[in-house]
Amino acid sequence: MLIPFLALMRKDLRLFLSDRRAVLMSVVAPIAIASFFGYIFGGGAGNADNSPISVLVSDQDGSAFSREIVNRLKAETSLDVKAATPEAARDAVRQGKATAAILVPKNFSVDAGRAFLFGGAKPEIGMLFDPSHTIEMRMLQGIMAGAVMETAGKQMMSGSGAPKGGLTLPFRVSPEGITSGRGVHYNGYAHSFGGMGIQFLLMVGVDVGIAMLLLRERGVWKRMRAAPLSRTVLLGSRAASSAVTSMGTLIILFAFARVVFGVRIQGSMVGFLGVCAAFSLMTAAFGLLIATLGKTAEATRGIAILATLLMVMLGGAWVPTFIFPRWLKAITVVFPTRWAMDGLDAVTWRGLGFSAVALPIALLFGCALVFGILAVARFRWEAD
Amino acid sequence: MLEVIGLRKSYNDLVAVDGVSLRAGKGETIGLLGPNGAGKTTTVSIIAGLVHPDAGEVRINGRTLASDTDPAKRDIGLVPQDLGLYDEMSARENLHLFGALYGLDGAHLKRTMDEALDLVGLKERAKDKVLHFSGGMKRRLNLAAALLHDPQLLLLDEPTVGVDPQSRNAIFDNLEALKKRGKTLLYTTHYMEEAERLCDRLVIMDHGKVIADDTLQGLYRMVPVANLLTIELEVGRMNGLRAEEVQSIPGVASVELRGDTLRIGVRDLAADSAGILTWLAARGYPFQHLASERASLETVFLNLTGRRLRD
Numbered sequence: 001m002l003i004p005f006l007a008l009m010r011k012d013l014r015l016f017l018s019d020r021r022a023v024l025m026s027v028v029a030p031i032a033i034a035s036f037f038g039y040i041f042g043g044g045a046g047n048a049d050n051s052p053i054s055v056l057v058s059d060q061d062g063s064a065f066s067r068e069i070v071n072r073l074k075a076e077t078s079l080d081v082k083a084a085t086p087e088a089a090r091d092a093v094r095q096g097k098a099t100a101a102i103l104v105p106k107n108f109s110v111d112a113g114r115a116f117l118f119g120g121a122k123p124e125i126g127m128l129f130d131p132s133h134t135i136e137m138r139m140l141q142g143i144m145a146g147a148v149m150e151t152a153g154k155q156m157m158s159g160s161g162a163p164k165g166g167l168t169l170p171f172r173v174s175p176e177g178i179t180s181g182r183g184v185h186y187n188g189y190a191h192s193f194g195g196m197g198i199q200f201l202l203m204v205g206v207d208v209g210i211a212m213l214l215l216r217e218r219g220v221w222k223r224m225r226a227a228p229l230s231r232t233v234l235l236g237s238r239a240a241s242s243a244v245t246s247m248g249t250l251i252i253l254f255a256f257a258r259v260v261f262g263v264r265i266q267g268s269m270v271g272f273l274g275v276c277a278a279f280s281l282m283t284a285a286f287g288l289l290i291a292t293l294g295k296t297a298e299a300t301r302g303i304a305i306l307a308t309l310l311m312v313m314l315g316g317a318w319v320p321t322f323i324f325p326r327w328l329k330a331i332t333v334v335f336p337t338r339w340a341m342d343g344l345d346a347v348t349w350r351g352l353g354f355s356a357v358a359l360p361i362a363l364l365f366g367c368a369l370v371f372g373i374l375a376v377a378r379f380r381w382e383a384d
Numbered sequence: 385m386l387e388v389i390g391l392r393k394s395y396n397d398l399v400a401v402d403g404v405s406l407r408a409g410k411g412e413t414i415g416l417l418g419p420n421g422a423g424k425t426t427t428v429s430i431i432a433g434l435v436h437p438d439a440g441e442v443r444i445n446g447r448t449l450a451s452d453t454d455p456a457k458r459d460i461g462l463v464p465q466d467l468g469l470y471d472e473m474s475a476r477e478n479l480h481l482f483g484a485l486y487g488l489d490g491a492h493l494k495r496t497m498d499e500a501l502d503l504v505g506l507k508e509r510a511k512d513k514v515l516h517f518s519g520g521m522k523r524r525l526n527l528a529a530a531l532l533h534d535p536q537l538l539l540l541d542e543p544t545v546g547v548d549p550q551s552r553n554a555i556f557d558n559l560e561a562l563k564k565r566g567k568t569l570l571y572t573t574h575y576m577e578e579a580e581r582l583c584d585r586l587v588i589m590d591h592g593k594v595i596a597d598d599t600l601q602g603l604y605r606m607v608p609v610a611n612l613l614t615i616e617l618e619v620g621r622m623n624g625l626r627a628e629e630v631q632s633i634p635g636v637a638s639v640e641l642r643g644d645t646l647r648i649g650v651r652d653l654a655a656d657s658a659g660i661l662t663w664l665a666a667r668g669y670p671f672q673h674l675a676s677e678r679a680s681l682e683t684v685f686l687n688l689t690g691r692r693l694r695d
Contacts, residue, residue: 225432
C-alpha cells in the first residue's frame with residue numbers, strides 16, 4: 001500500500017517540479033498578493049501615505065466660525081478639501097469625481113452657537129455623499145464633528161461661557177446619498193453585480209488564454225493552421241466568441257439583478273451596452289494576451305491569476321481605493337477594470353448619460369486593441 | 385505536384401530536418417518512413433505550412449507557399465497524427481467546421497460532407513458525438529475532415545496509429561480509393577507493411593536526413609540482403625558463437641544474434657545457405673529449426689541505418 005502511495009506522490013511532485021515556471025509562479029503569485037494586501041492595510045511600519053478622501057465644501061455661512069471649521073478640515077491629512085458651489089458639489093459627487101460634499105448653511109455660526117450655549121434648535125449641515133463609499137462618509141462625519149467641536153470649544157474657552165445643555169454637538173448632519181435623482185435610493189447590488197461581473201469575466205478571459213494553449217497541443221490546431229486562414233481570423237474569431245460569451249454573461253447578470261434585486265439601468269442604456277461590449281472585448285483580448293505569456297498552460301495559469309487579481313484589486317472591486325497609498329491610487333486609472341467599474345456605476349445607480357461613459361468605453365476599446373495587437377505579435381504560431 | 389527542396393529545421397541544438405528533398409507526382413503515393421524522431425512529422429508540418437523552415441522551400445504545383453492565407457493551401461489536405469477533432473461535437477458538426485475553414489458552405493458543403501462520410505463509412509454515425517466513437521472511427525473521421533475541400537495532395541501523418549487491424553484495413557481501403565481518384569498521397573509511417581502495401585515510392589528518413597528515395601524494388605536492390613535466413617540453434621548451444629565469425633562466412637551480408645536464434649542476411653539464398661549450415665555444423669552448432677524469408681523494408685532500413693525501424 002505504501003509503495004504505490006509514495007510512487008504516486010513522487011510522480012505528482014516530479015511533474016509539478018518539472019515545470020519551473022509553474023513552480024516559480026505558484027510561489028511568486030501568493031507572495032506578491034500577500035505583500036500587496038499587507039502594504040495597503042498598513043502592515044509593518046504602516047502605510048502613512050493613504051490617499052485622501054476627496055471632499056468639496058460649500059461654506060454658505062462665510063463666518064469666522066465656519067471658516068475655522070473649513071480650515072480644520074483642510075488641515076486633516078486624510079481629506080482633500082476643495083471649495084465648490086452646492087450645485088457643482090452635487091454634480092461632482094454624482095459623477096463620482098468627489099466622494100462627499102459638505103454644505104455649511106447660512107447663519108450656521110449663529111445657530112450653532114445658540115444651540116451650543118443655550119440649547120436652541122440645531123442647524124443642519126448637509127452632507128452629500130457617494131453611496132458606494134459609505135465607509136469614507138462615516139469617517140468624514142467623525143472628522144466633521146471633531147472640527148466643529150474643536151472650533152466651538154476654542155470659542156468657549158475664549159470667553160463665551162459654558163454651554164447650557166452640556167457638551168453636545170451643536171448641529172445635525174443631514175446626509176444625502178447622491179444617486180440618479182432625489183428620492184432614488186442607492187441599490188448596492190448594482191455595484192456588487194458590476195464588480196463581481198468584472199472579476200468573473202476576467203477569469204473567463206484567463207480561461208480563453210489557457211484554452212488557446214491547450215488547443216495548440218491538439219491536432220485541431222494543426223488543422224486550423226493548415227487552412228488558408230490569417231492569424232487575425234484565427235485569433236479574432238476566438239476573441240469574438242469569447243466577447244459574445246462575456247457580453248451575454250454580463251447582460252444575464254444584470255437581468256437577474258434587475259428581477260431579483262431591483263437594480264435598474266438609471267442612466268444611458270446605450271452607455272451600459274457600450275461598457276459591457278467594450279469590457280467583454282477587452283477581456284477576450286486579455287485572454288489572448290495571456291496565451292502568449294507562458295509556454296505551458298500550467299506556467300501561464302500562475303501569471304494569469306496574478307495579473308487578474310492585480311487588475312481586480314487595483315480596479316477597486318475588492319477594497320475601497322481610498323485606503324491605497326497615494327501613488328497606488330494614482331496608477332489605478334491605468335487599469336481597465338477601474339474604467340469598467342466606473343462606467344457600470346455611472347450608467348446604473350448614478351444614472352448618468354452616455355457622455356459620462358464615453359471615455360471609459362473608448363479606453364476599454366483602446367485597451368482591447370493594444371492587447372489584441374500584442375497577442376497577435378507575440379503568439380507562437382508554429383505547431384509544436 | 386509536390387516538390388520539397390533542401391528543407392532544414394532545427395530547434396535550438398537539435399536538427400530536426402536536415403536538407404530534406406523529395407518529389408511527388410500527381411496520383412503518386414509516397415511513403416515517408418523512419419523511426420520516431422527521424423523528422424517525418426516536422427517535414428510534413430513544413431509542407432503543410434505549420435512550421436517555417438530555416439532553409440529550403442516547398443512547392444505545390446510549382447508555386448511556393450507564400451503566406452498563411454496562400455490559396456495554394458487549398459490543394460493540401462492534412463491528416464494530423466494527433467486527432468484533429470472536437471469530441472464534444474458530432475461527426476457532422478466537426479466536418480461542417482473544418483469545411484467552413486476552407487470557405488465551404490450550403491449545399492456544396494453538405495454534399496462534400498456526405499461524400500466524405502460515405503467514403504470512410506461513417507454516414508450512419510454522422511449525428512453521434514465523436515466522444516462515443518472508437519479509436520478507429522475517430523481515425524476515419526480524422527481522414528474525412530481532410531477531404532472536404534477536395535485537395536489534390538493529402539498529407540497523412542501516421543494515420544493508423546493506435547487503431548485495430550480492422551479499422552486499419554478500412555483506412556487502407558479509403559486511401560486506395562483516394563489513390564484511384566488521382567490524389568497524391570504523402571504517407572508517413574513506421575509500419576513497413578503499410579508502406580509496402582500502399583506506396584509507389586518510399587523515402588526513408590533517419591536523424592532528419594533522407595537516406596534513401598526509391599521504389600520498393602529499387603530499395604531491395606540497394607541492399608546486399610535479398611533474403612533472410614533464420615536459424616534456431618539447439619538450446620544452450622550458442623555459447624561462444626560471435627557474429628563476426630558468422631559474418632566471415634562467404635555470402636553472409638548481415639548477422640543478428642538473438643538468444644538461440646541467428647538471423648543471417650544473404651543475397652543468394654540457394655547458393656549461400658548450404659555453406660552457412662555446413663560451417664555451423666562443422667563447428668558444433670547444431671540447429672533445430674530453419675526458415676527463410678524475403679528481405680523486407682525492415683531489412684532495408686536495418687541495412688541502411690544499422691538499427692531497427694522501431695528503435
